[in-house]
Amino acid sequence: MSNIGFYDENAEDYFRRTVDSDMTAARRLFASQVAPGGRVLDAGCGSGRDALAFHQMGFEVTATEAAPRLAEIARRHTGLVVDVLTFDQMAWRDHFDGIWACGSLLHVPRVDLPATLRRLRDALVPGGAWFMSFKYGPFERPANGRRFTDLDEEGAAELLAQVRGLQLISMDVVGDSRADRSGERWLSLLCRRG
Template identity: 65%
Template structure:
């Protein structure tokens, strides 16, 4: 359902998100990576963060589930963007960091621990995972997209179910987009044990 939304609305979504200012969390993430480290931007959307991280000298691999959005991200970044869903991830200890900005939130709650477990497995030991969700406790459908919201308790339960990840930081913030002022987000930075 969510992929179909992005296929139909790829250009408008790209236009609304490509300039969203994620520099502060991205800097905190990048600070935990080795220089020139290997980064996976999973569900890269417009490619905004993949481009910024590549510009900092990281070796970036990007994935996106929507073929139309992946094509826009390729054109924007000049990077290859693999069309791939979370259940297709099969890397093992391949990355120093994984950036999952507003992408895991489309995974159904029943499948979320499995998806995060695949991301954990894709990290080298000591690698860091940054992920964000809309804040709340509901599973909902809005405008053709499915959302799995997380609050602090839900985030802790997810990490306990996944195992092998140490929580380094958890933040609740407002939305960086001007037209989404009332929305809140929960972000987690974790390290693979």
Template identity: 55%
Template sequence: MSTSYYDENAELFFADTAYVDLSDGRRRFVEALPPGGRVLDAGCGSGRDALAFRDLGFDVTAFDGSAAMVAKASAHTGLPVLHLDFAEVAWRETFDGIWANASLLHVPRCDLCEVMRRLRRALVPGGVWELSFKLGSGERQAHGRLFTDLDEPGARALIAEVGGLETLAITLSYDVRPGRESEGWTNLLVRRLG
């Protein structure tokens, strides 16, 4: 997965995302977590959500594949954000929840199952995982980035292919950033089995 777009556009991406209110989107995830639980913000971008989870009393670990975004997120959150690619995730049964908001959508579809299995292993049995993809189907290139888009049938097929996960909810939402209100998102909440 290339991070060059984020390395080259860190200032713009940070300004565009760091202060977007996603509290509604975080609510169902937070409600499924134990108080003070361990949360992994996977592909944390600006650090917006890692900061929100920390402020809610969770024990937060955050990482991003872009060195420039790691620096921005560390400065924004005060957390020691890790510079890590999804393919390097090696935690085992460590986290009560994983938050992967608009991050896995940049993983090529051919690699997505293996990446998701790595993340699934990082969850404790019964742990929950929120992930989101742009609404659509298939892969596409836009502004120098690869996107793997999913609709509800594609999301269900992916979860079945990954295995070891129970789907708790699939919802559709629309982007809350100004000027992007027509962009749809497929949001999944899943739980690790066994």
């Protein structure tokens, strides 16, 4: 089964498990780097949790989700338009003041990550901010019906060197905000397009 197929088949369960995850601190840090009322892309919005929060903060939000059933649930939850798009279908240029990719890029195969990041980098305006997070580790692995590309500090540094044009603002290792996943760690990156 593909990652998209997994999220379509498990959309309701995934929504329930993630919609209340507390991402407040990461959202605030990201929002502090984006001009008030700026255009924010929630790339792979999942439940719509963060797209709704950014909308409520006054940002102009574009939300995308690759899995159609999950996109529909996110639409109902947020009242926002949620476009069904994969990363390789995104073709914006110099459009967004910020990109939020929370736990979504981790499904891109490692070999495809540099090109995917370049595509999203190009969607940012110069000076635009970008938050992305990956499960912590050096591996590319199958787990629970999905494929994951994990990143650690070394892998993130190598990836950013391949992409070019992104300046690292911060890199943090944090625990999972979901109670049933308290033992998992995430690598969070906040970057700016140069």
